[in-house]
Amino acid sequence: MLFLPIISLLLPKLFMKLTPRKHYLLTVVLLLIYSIVMIYALAYPPNPNRIIETWLLTLLLQRFCPRLWYGLMWLSTIIILLYHPTAALYGRPSFGIVASLLSTTVSEASEYIGAISWRTYLATLLLASVPLFVVRLSRNLAVPRWRGYWGFLLVFILVLMTAQTARKGYTSGGFALRAQPIEFLADAYLQPRAYFAELAKLKADLAKPDNWQISSNHQIYRNYVLIIGESMRADYMHLYGFKYTNTPFLDKHANIVMDNMLSAGPNTPISLLHGLTLSHGKPFSIQNNVITLAKKAGMDTAWLSNQGALGQYDTSISTIAHQANHVTFLKTTGYDFGERSFDHQLVAPLKKVLAQPLTTSQSRLIVLHIMGSHPNPCDRLPQPPHLYVENNNSNCYIDSIRQTDSLLGQIYATLQSSGQPFSMLYFSDHGLSHDKNTYEKNSIVRSASILRHNDHFYQNYHVPLVVINSDQSGQSRNKAQRSGLELLDGIAQWLGIRTPQLPYSEQFFSTVDSTQLQVLDFNQRLQSVNQLQSDPLPANLR
Incomplete structure (x- = not known):
């Protein structure tokens, strides 16, 4: 990954020598790599469903909504730059991160920044360059026309996997679509909301008086x-x-x-x-x-x-x-x-x-x-x-x-x-x-x-x-x-x-x-x- 900037300059010229079909197939592979990188960069569990859902979403957006796909790639880079240092230390967006963030003092924040090694910052830059690398290599890409049933099939698979996640209750109070960075954005919204809801519930429950009636009491x-x-x-x-x-x-x-x-x-x-x-x-x-x-x-x-x-x-x-x-x-x-x-x-x-x-x-x-x-x-x-x-x-x-x-x-x-x-x-x-x-x-x-x-x-x-x-x-x-x-x-x-x-x-x-x-x-x-x-x-x- 150290050679990504150089490769991004050289490969477009090499891609010009590829047939449109081979160029597209290589882009499909790169989108799979992007899916794995996104999951790793944001510290989500790398299970097969999450990888496949991210991959299918990017394939569909690139084919049917290219402008939205470009926006998603740029957004992915920004999210990695902002969040990967935290992900490297504490993992995916969670209830705990929200609670810690809201209770962190200025001195604790400075200690947190100091605890991040230069290797983590370097890794952040390299990981953030991957979506832009994919965009760079996808310029002048002649996306082949899909027959209608191919698009329908991919959408059906994506919906089916999302429904299966929701049915099994993996995301109670969360977001069933595990495609990145959509899942990350959902967690960034849902986790703070859940934190304040739980805090309010705790305060309300603590305010309730008991009504125990003790008839006898003797401890040995x-x-x-x-x-x-x-x-x-x-x-x-x-x-x-x-x-x-x-x-x-x-x-x-x-x-x-x-x-x-x-x-x-x-x-x-x-x-x-x-x-x-x-x-x-x-x-x-x-x-x-x-x-x-x-x-x-x-x-x-x-x-x-x-x-x-x-x-x-x-x-x-x-x-x-x-x-x-x-x-x-x-x-x-x-x-x-x-x-x-x-x-x-x-x-x-x-x-x-x-x-x-x-x-x-x-x-x-x-x-x-x-x-x-x-x-x-x-x-x-x-x-x-x-x-x-x-x-x-x-x-x-x-x-x-x-x-x-x-x-x-x-x-x-x-x-x-x-x-x-x-x-x-x-x-x-x-x-x-x-x-x-x-x-x-x-x-x-x-x-x-x-x-x-x-x-x-x-x-x-x-x-x-x-x-x-x-x-x-x-x-x-x-x-x-x-x-x-x-x-x-x-x-x-x-x-x-x-x-x-x-x-x-x-x-x-x-x-x-x-x-x-x-x-x-x-x-x-x-x-x-x-x-x-x-x-x-x-x-x-x-």
């Missing part, structure tokens, strides 16, 4: 620590029968193990909003949640999180978090923005909370919301995974569970060192299922099997729930079936809080199965657990 322990895991399906844990020993701490220290716990929903927002608020499968009451319940009972509360603080998937949970007395977020915007943070970094703020004084009769609830095994599990690990099988996604997932088990051990040791009686309750918000022969995240490489969200399989909902008490030894396993729609009832019983609004609290840890066991699908509709299909472990992991 000084510190109650609720650890919310992420994307951990139970059958990948040694504690639940997995072949590899990836839960050594829980194997030894778990006192109560719920063998048949099911999450309320198939993803974090649905599962936690219905599991940690007054819901029971009906529209949830955001103000009546686990934090306001504990505060109503006179407990001190803290929420420590490695998840996002603000974003499409984070704001509602953040609303619950911000009602605690002590709040710490390792990420100030979305869960996937900025530098990676790891769950073990929550141990330091945990120690600070434990050092805070309490009254003689007061107990404390501390919630730790971790990233756990969230897809992509390889992003959760600070080092490469052990080699269990050939599938790297599976290897990372197994080791992410081992990492969570290690974190639970660190939390246990920290609580022990405080010298105060404590109880830990760990559960995962939902499980995952195997997506066969599909693309790795942000990649054009196919994988035989990737663990992803779904709402069709039992394993999307089968999650661990364990209790560890400082004054208890031995392990009991409870085989009663429980739905996460009753989770807050169980937490209330664990905390020693009774309220008529949570009628199932007394039976949560009993050995009697729940009646009419149901969970929520992606559309927050109730479905019977008996209707779910099975997604067993791969043969090489059984």
Whole structure:
């Protein structure tokens, strides 16, 4: 690319020697290269659909709207010049970038500019020259006439791919056409709008008062620590029968193990909003949640999180978090923005909370919301995974569970060192299922099997729930079936809080199965657990 200026001067003369047909075919290839360059320059995932959609759009515009095509090429150059330095550091336009931009000071802006290397600026100039290079080589191009059905076919393919994207929900609240730079411009408009909408929602939800009615209240322990895991399906844990020993701490220290716990929903927002608020499968009451319940009972509360603080998937949970007395977020915007943070970094703020004084009769609830095994599990690990099988996604997932088990051990040791009686309750918000022969995240490489969200399989909902008490030894396993729609009832019983609004609290840890066991699908509709299909472990992991 260093020779682009020279090539752009020489190639037009060489093109004059080509036949019009060969000249056009070469331009078609150059437009494909332009499509790849645009996606790379703006830091969008280079999946095949995005490349093809960008390519088809440029082909159609060049053939039927040449003036608009020229304008698009010049606009592409301007966008790359303005945005590629940011893309190189932070990625595509996102909720997190908008939040950071709106909270950036002058000194932080100067630090940001200084953090960009000269190589990035050089790359920006080279990438920005590609659209102009294509325009230069397309001068005097004799575009062959297309028969009508060719144009119709390309338009049909483009519309079909866009409709497929919208149908699968890849762009909830976003833009379905993934052709550059159209998608970039849509994101540049939609992301700020989404940011202000989420901010307004957070403020409105925080203003709602709770209406808990406490009938009795008695805490046995000084510190109650609720650890919310992420994307951990139970059958990948040694504690639940997995072949590899990836839960050594829980194997030894778990006192109560719920063998048949099911999450309320198939993803974090649905599962936690219905599991940690007054819901029971009906529209949830955001103000009546686990934090306001504990505060109503006179407990001190803290929420420590490695998840996002603000974003499409984070704001509602953040609303619950911000009602605690002590709040710490390792990420100030979305869960996937900025530098990676790891769950073990929550141990330091945990120690600070434990050092805070309490009254003689007061107990404390501390919630730790971790990233756990969230897809992509390889992003959760600070080092490469052990080699269990050939599938790297599976290897990372197994080791992410081992990492969570290690974190639970660190939390246990920290609580022990405080010298105060404590109880830990760990559960995962939902499980995952195997997506066969599909693309790795942000990649054009196919994988035989990737663990992803779904709402069709039992394993999307089968999650661990364990209790560890400082004054208890031995392990009991409870085989009663429980739905996460009753989770807050169980937490209330664990905390020693009774309220008529949570009628199932007394039976949560009993050995009697729940009646009419149901969970929520992606559309927050109730479905019977008996209707779910099975997604067993791969043969090489059984």
